[in-house]
Amino acid sequence: MTDSAITKIVIVGGGTAGWMAAASLAHVLDADRISISLIESENIGTVGVGEATIPPILKFNELLGIGEREFMRATKATFKLGIEFSNWGGVGQKYIHPFGDFGTDIEGIPMHQFWLSQRQRANYQYSLFDFSLMVKACQLRRFKHPEYRNPKSVYAGIHYAYHFDAGLYALYLRQFAERKGVIRYEGIVKDVQLDPESGNVKSVILDAQRKIDGELFVDCSGFRGLLIEGALKTGYNYWSEWLPMDRAFAVASEKVEDPIPYTKAIAHEAGWQWRIPLQHRNGNGCVYSSHFLSDDKALEKLLSGLDSRPLAEPKQLCFKTGHRRKFWNKNVVALGLAAGFMEPLESTSISLIQTGLARLMTLMPDKRFSETTKSLYNRRTIQEYEHIRDFLILHYVASKRNDSLFWKHIRGLKLPYSLKEKMALYEDAGRIMQYEAGLFTPSSWLAVLHGQGIVPKSYDPLTLRFPVEDVQKRLDAMRNLIARAASAMPMHIDSLQ
Ligand SMILES: Cc1cc2nc3c(=O)[nH]c(=O)nc-3n(C[C@H](O)[C@H](O)[C@H](O)COP(=O)(O)OP(=O)(O)OC[C@H]3O[C@@H](n4cnc5c(N)ncnc54)[C@H](O)[C@@H]3O)c2cc1C
Structure with a gap:
């Protein structure tokens, strides 16, 4: 048992997913026995959105022993009672x-x-x-x-x-994880080496001097899925036939009133818009299907729907709804956007990172990487994704709207x-x-x-x-x-x- 125990975990990516993984794994695992490294690149950056959560986030903070006042101050958070x-x-x-x-x-x-x-x-x-x-x-x-x-x-x-600033949350978790011994590498992963026998990921290469070996890899590299897809070619199940949204524009705007304790989701003729109140500003976004709305119109819709001055240039995000065929493939577990994506209508992405981590901790592998463990992890995760998918589709198909090509398509x-x-x-x-x-x-x-x-x-x-x-x-x-x-x-x- 001791010989096969994992001693090196490598997390690729330092967005919300990467730092949630680093903080929680460092908290529950024995730091003297297991080294945890995280690689991220400031040049690549993070997706920079993801501000609304659902109640299980309280449990995550509680597990780490994070006090609410300190957390809310650090992340400029407000309370959320619904949407x-x-x-x-x-x-x-x-x-x-x-x-x-x-x-x-x-x-x-x-x-x-x-x-x-x-x-x-x-x-x-x-x-x-x-x-x-x-x-x-x-x-x-x-x-x-x-x-x-x-x-x-x-x-x-x-x-x-x-509701919180996800960038500040990642920063807060980074400080937490580094205090617990997580080693952060700044740099771009240029190559991934596989073990020729097992096909497992063996190491990631940053540059001529830095090759980082690992036994368990957590892929938190965002939509690109550097390990799970780039190296392991796991494949993706697309759900756009049911959830045709594939783009969003996001922008922060000035605070104009006391923050309200709920998120707003306002449907439009080819998607919907969000408004998320933080302590110091609002987060806004326009989610749309590019088959039914042009980028220009979506941007116009976002800006005309703001109730205050934008604080930056709107950022466009393109996504593919669905999930990896396997969330855990070989010795790589994908979390966050690297695992899959469903539009943020019910604020589920951060929660899926959390449930993925909870499942990984429950099924913590050793170097043998039992197939039974992996297939249980994958089956449960797929079930969870499918149930969220159904819930999201419900919002569209339970509508009586018939006032645009998009809503007619939904019918x-x-x-x-x-x-x-x-x-x-x-x-x-x-x-x-x-x-x-x-x-x-x-x-x-x-x-x-x-x-x-x-x-x-x-x-x-x-x-x-x-x-x-x-x-x-x-x-x-x-x-x-x-x-x-x-x-x-x-x-x-x-x-x-
Ligand atoms: C439009 C939109 C709205 C959203 N709203 C919500 C919401 O309200 N609530 C919610 O729960 N979720 C929401 N999400 C999802 C949420 O943003 C993500 O789940 C969350 O931010 C986690 O992202 P991530 O860490 O997986 O990826 P990212 O933030 O993209 O981080 C990827 C990391 O990988 C690193 N990286 C990538 N490639 C390399 C490389 N080659 N070398 C080194 N490092 C690399 C990057 O530097 C970065 O650190 C939303 C997503 C979108 C697209």
């Missing part, structure tokens, strides 16, 4: 996909089933979104930390994430079976089953399905054993509690200060 989707169900419509649940289950039956049955049985008029504390807090621009120590409190159910999409089944179950009786290895809970699915106007034909018959008057009282009590609790939360800006 507001505008013009998705139809032009002029709006809803918030909140983190956390809608109301509370009643005797094991999801709350929304009672809401559905009450609509049909008693013409119940209140909005389902009145049952989400996070939606109410977003509308009032309020924020409060969860009261974990008081599980009966309505505030125990608060879920949140952050004709042939859906993956997994999504078709999920939508059919909901349309039939409002049921939402949790995917195995799904990042998004049934509450998230409910927010989008309902928010975009899909109305189930029926509801769970188990609700029928509860008298209508009784349900009415319980729903009203929940709704009132949430309204009061939201109004009593501090303003987001005060929580930040």
